[in-house]
Amino acid sequence: MADALRIAITRRDVEEWFGPDEVVRHDLPGIAHEPTRRFLAEVGLPRRAALIGFEPDAEPDPGRDGRIVLGAYGSLRTADQAVLLDGATGRVFAEERYGDPALMSVDVSTLVRNCALVEAIRPGRGPVRTAEELIDLLGETEPELNPGHSFWHTSFALWQLRRAALPGDGLAVRITPAMLDLVYENEFSGYEERQLPAAITHEPTRRFLLDVGLIDAWAYLDMRSDGKPLPTLAELAAERRADWDDEPEPPADAEHLVVLGYVSEDGDLLVDGRTGVVRRWNTGGDEPFLDTLDTDLSTLAFTMWVIGRMHRQGERFGIGIHDVWESIAVDLLSSVDPLAWAEPGGYWEDMILDGINGLGP
Structure with a gap:
C-alpha cells in the first residue's frame, strides 16, 4: 500500500536491538496514519536510544502544528529538543532552538532502525561500520533527508570518533x-x-x-x-x-x-x-x-x-x-x-x- 512503512521491522527485531525490557509499546488512538499507529502499538519504541528519550504524548500538541511529541533528544546540560510525529503522514521531525523542525525520519520504522544503528556504533566498540556505509544506507532508504541538516547524517559521521578513545x-x-x-x-x-x-x-x-x-x-x-x-x-x-x-x-x-x-x-x-x-x-x-x-x-x-x-x-x-x-x-x-x-x-x-x-x- 502507498502509505506503508518503508522498512519491515518486527517486535523481535527491536527486542534484539535494544533488549526486551527497553522496548515499550504505545497505544495512541490520536494518530490517523494507520501503519504508524499499528507500529507503535505492536512493535514499539526504545525507552532511550541515540540520545533520544521516547515518552509519547497521547494527544497532538496544538502549539506544534498538531504534531505529537514522541520524546526529546539531548545530552548532559544540553537543552532537550522535541521529536515530533505528524500523525497524518507518519513523518518524524526534530525540533531545534532556531528555525523550523527538520525532517528526522520518513516514518517510525526508519526512526527505530536508525536508533539501532547509532546504538551499535555509539559505544565505540564492536564491528566497524563506517560513516560512508551508514550514510549511503540513508541515501538508499531515506533520500528525502537533507544531509546538511540531518540528525542521522550527523550522528553517523560523529559517533565514529569514539572509537579513538582507547x-x-x-x-x-x-x-x-x-x-x-x-x-x-x-x-x-x-x-x-x-x-x-x-x-x-x-x-x-x-x-x-x-x-x-x-x-x-x-x-x-x-x-x-x-x-x-x-x-x-x-x-x-x-x-x-x-x-x-x-x-x-x-x-x-x-x-x-x-x-x-x-x-x-x-x-x-x-x-x-x-x-x-x-x-x-x-x-x-x-x-x-x-x-x-x-x-x-x-x-x-x-x-x-x-x-x-x-x-x-x-x-x-x-x-x-x-x-x-x-x-x-x-x-x-x-x-x-x-x-x-x-x-x-x-x-x-x-x-x-x-x-x-x-x-x-
Missing part, C-alpha cells in the same frame, strides 16, 4: 602525534627535558610533554612557547607579586602546579606535577580559585582532536553544525573525561555550549 599508558586516553597531525598538521610540539621542572614527578605526564607536547594556541588557550623552563605557579606568582601589588596569593599547593600557559582573561593553565590533572588558576573574577579542566593532558589533547575532527567530518559529509552536533560533542567528551564535566559551568561546557571561538554550533 586507554592510554598511564594516562586516560591513548593519543599520538600522528593522530593529532591528521587534524592540526604538526602544530603540536614536544618540550625539551630542560624545560620540565622537577615538580613534574608524574612520569606519564612528563613523557607526554616530551613526546607529544601541546599546541601553541587553541580556543583561548595560549601555551608558553618561548623555550624557557616551565615555572611552577609558586614561582610565577612570586615574580608577579614583585611587579604587581594586586597579584593574589597562590593556592597552598602552588609549588606542585606547573604553568603550561594561559586561559585568556581567566588565569593560568596548570598541570599538577604529582597527579597529571589539568587545572586552571582562575583569577578573572573577584576571588581567585582553582578548578579542573581535564583528567590529564591526554584528555585535553583528545578534546582538541575530537572538536577538530567533528568540524572536518562536517566538511567532508556536508553536515551543518546544529543542535544534535552539540549533544553528541557533550556526550562523547563527558564520557571520555567525566572529571572535566563533573561540575556545571566548567571550562569545556562554556566553550562548547556557548559556541565560543567556533567550538560549538
